[in-house]
Amino acid sequence: MEAAIEEAPFDGLADAERKALARCRHAVLGADRPLRLDCGVELGPYRVAYQTYGTLNADKSNAVLICHALTLDQFVAEEHPVTGKEGWWDSLVGPGKVLDPARYFIICINVLGGCMGTTGPLALDASGQPWNLRFPVVTVADMVRTQAALLDHLGIPDLFCVIGGSMGGMQVLEWAASYPARVFSAVPIACAARHSAQNIAFHEVGRQAIMADPEWKGGDYRQHNTVPARGLSVARMTAHITYLSEQALQRKFGRALQDRDALGFGFDADFQVESYLRYQGSTFVDRFDANSYLYITRAMDYFDLAAAHGGVLANAFKGTPTRFCLFSFTSDWLFPTRESREIVHALNAAAANVSFVEVESDKGHDAFLLDEPEMFRTLAGFLKGAAAVRGLKDVP
Amino acid sequence: MSVTAIRVDLQLIADMVDPATRALDVGCGDGSLLAYLVNFKRVDARGMELSQTGVNACVANGLSVIQGDADADLRDYPDDAFDYVILSQTLQATREPREVLRQMLRVGKRAIVSFPNFAHWQVRLRLVFGGRMPETPSLPFKWYDTPNIHLCSIDDFRGLCRDMGVRIERAIVLDRNSRPINLPPLLANLVGEQAVFMLRRD
Numbered sequence: 001m002e003a004a005i006e007e008a009p010f011d012g013l014a015d016a017e018r019k020a021l022a023r024c025r026h027a028v029l030g031a032d033r034p035l036r037l038d039c040g041v042e043l044g045p046y047r048v049a050y051q052t053y054g055t056l057n058a059d060k061s062n063a064v065l066i067c068h069a070l071t072l073d074q075f076v077a078e079e080h081p082v083t084g085k086e087g088w089w090d091s092l093v094g095p096g097k098v099l100d101p102a103r104y105f106i107i108c109i110n111v112l113g114g115c116m117g118t119t120g121p122l123a124l125d126a127s128g129q130p131w132n133l134r135f136p137v138v139t140v141a142d143m144v145r146t147q148a149a150l151l152d153h154l155g156i157p158d159l160f161c162v163i164g165g166s167m168g169g170m171q172v173l174e175w176a177a178s179y180p181a182r183v184f185s186a187v188p189i190a191c192a193a194r195h196s197a198q199n200i201a202f203h204e205v206g207r208q209a210i211m212a213d214p215e216w217k218g219g220d221y222r223q224h225n226t227v228p229a230r231g232l233s234v235a236r237m238t239a240h241i242t243y244l245s246e247q248a249l250q251r252k253f254g255r256a257l258q259d260r261d262a263l264g265f266g267f268d269a270d271f272q273v274e275s276y277l278r279y280q281g282s283t284f285v286d287r288f289d290a291n292s293y294l295y296i297t298r299a300m301d302y303f304d305l306a307a308a309h310g311g312v313l314a315n316a317f318k319g320t321p322t323r324f325c326l327f328s329f330t331s332d333w334l335f336p337t338r339e340s341r342e343i344v345h346a347l348n349a350a351a352a353n354v355s356f357v358e359v360e361s362d363k364g365h366d367a368f369l370l371d372e373p374e375m376f377r378t379l380a381g382f383l384k385g386a387a388a389v390r391g392l393k394d395v396p
Numbered sequence: 397m398s399v400t401a402i403r404v405d406l407q408l409i410a411d412m413v414d415p416a417t418r419a420l421d422v423g424c425g426d427g428s429l430l431a432y433l434v435n436f437k438r439v440d441a442r443g444m445e446l447s448q449t450g451v452n453a454c455v456a457n458g459l460s461v462i463q464g465d466a467d468a469d470l471r472d473y474p475d476d477a478f479d480y481v482i483l484s485q486t487l488q489a490t491r492e493p494r495e496v497l498r499q500m501l502r503v504g505k506r507a508i509v510s511f512p513n514f515a516h517w518q519v520r521l522r523l524v525f526g527g528r529m530p531e532t533p534s535l536p537f538k539w540y541d542t543p544n545i546h547l548c549s550i551d552d553f554r555g556l557c558r559d560m561g562v563r564i565e566r567a568i569v570l571d572r573n574s575r576p577i578n579l580p581p582l583l584a585n586l587v588g589e590q591a592v593f594m595l596r597r598d
Contacts, residue, residue, distance in 0.1 A: 348472035349472050351474055351478075353442060355459075355462060356451070359452075377456045378455040385458025388458065
């Protein structure tokens with residue numbers, strides 16, 4: 001089924017991206033028919049990097065698309081080629097897990113604007129120069145368009161399920177709104193139908209930190225052989241706080257000191273929580289591109305599904321045939337339960353088939369990536385019910 | 397979810413629902429009626445349940461259920477979204493039963509409602525001769541912790557339907573053992589422990 005995946009040129013790519021591409025599948029699309037982006041620019045050809053697990057069955061009815069969050073990528077359930085860490089959704093995807101490759105053909109695609117192989121600011125333009133900030137601003141809808149184009153390329157007519165958390169959940173909603181006939185079931189997790197003012201504000205802090213770094217060089221750091229490491233690291237530190245809950249931070253660190261018995265009366269990392277954040281920031285720099293961070297946060301900021309449908313969210317789902325199951329977590333303050341509930345109200349107004357599970361957890365927004373038995377149990381039940389209606393056999 | 401037998405009053409409701417229709421069960425509890433409708437009658441059945449624990453259990457069993465309550469959340473749905481909207485043993489616990497009924501009949505072509513009869517002879521005896529708020533098998537709560545804030549008799553309910561201009565398509569009165577009884581209305585209001593009504597807009 002892997003028909004004609006063209007080899008893409010490797011020159012000039014960052015080392016991390018090169019490693020990623022060596023370990024996943026990729027396709028160059030849009031050479032004949034460029035992608036018309038929301039900003040009006042036509043993009044093409046462009047490359048899509050993706051990973052698959054399992055086998056597409058004979059009637060092509062078992063495809064599951066996983067949409068990844070802001071800084072994650074297509075390496076869902078395997079060792080990461082750059083960090084060496086285990087797959088970010090190993091808890092959910094794998095043999096014997098809720099999303100078992102023995103049963104489903106699982107696809108995850110690096111988002112447009114990303115830095116793990118799919119075209120983004122890191123890529124080269126027609127003249128062979130890195131796009132950097134000349135890369136067009138992309139939206140969640142643009143990301144979904146590239147994913148739909150890849151499915152066309154792979155000959156997959158529709159998806160048994162589209163699932164994702166955070167920005168991945170936004171993509172799931174966009175999929176259901178834009179391609180309802182191609183989405184049998186949709187699982188948006190810990191997300192919202194529009195990015196809130198508070199969330200835009202946090203993203204803006206991150207972007208300003210990157211752009212204030214002298215090594216950023218107006219976005220042209222690659223030509224200058226510099227890395228805006230401090231700026232990107234601060235952006236990550238800020239964002240990381242929003243992924244946790246106050247309780248989780250308190251439980252994990254409290255006011256415990258880092259490698260010392262008394263306050264240092266200086267500005268080293270006295271507290272464990274400071275040391276932890278610094279570590280999170282510094283390791284992020286090794287695997288993520290600063291310009292990519294600007295573009296992807298912008299895409300989330302621009303996401304407002306109701307606005308794209310005459311200001312009425314229910315219109316986005318009018319007559320939808322898709323079965324929905326939404327998840328939220330009690331301690332998530334980045335995408336609180338009320339945001340999911342708004343989506344549920346809109347789906348009800350469209351008389352859609354919808355389930356909504358709020359999971360009790362003190363782990364904050366990050367809970368969707370962690371071992372949450374209640375989420376796994378209810379998700380497994382939802383998929384089982386959907387599979388029965390779809391007529392999916394246990395093993396393809 | 398494997399379902400072999402469900403509560404007798406739920407079975408009566410299930411029997412009123414035509415196969416391959418659309419139904420919303422408001423206050424669906426553990427989802428046993430929903431599961432029956434899905435598995436045995438191929439109904440596109442959805443549920444709404446107040447308790448998140450109940451919701452999660454239903455979803456884990458493959459049922460489509462959201463957290464919500466009859467008073468607040470029925471108004472989200474468009475007109476005629478369902479063939480049936482079901483409210484079993486919950487009407488008496490709603491804040492505005494009349495409005496809930498109106499919403500049910502707006503959202504659904506038909507409404508199926510079951511409720512305990514407050515004019516059952518045991519209830520009357522306990523209040524008249526015991527001088528205490530009645531506690532019976534179908535009303536097992538103390539006066540201070542009961543969720544039932546709008547109890548009514550079968551005749552009261554018929555009266556409300558009349559006031560609202562709602563047509564009663566079927567009315568089944570059940571005895572203490574949830575067996576249907578066939579008696580004239582006056583007697584049914586005395587002997588019936590609960591009732592199941594199927595209504596439609598007139």
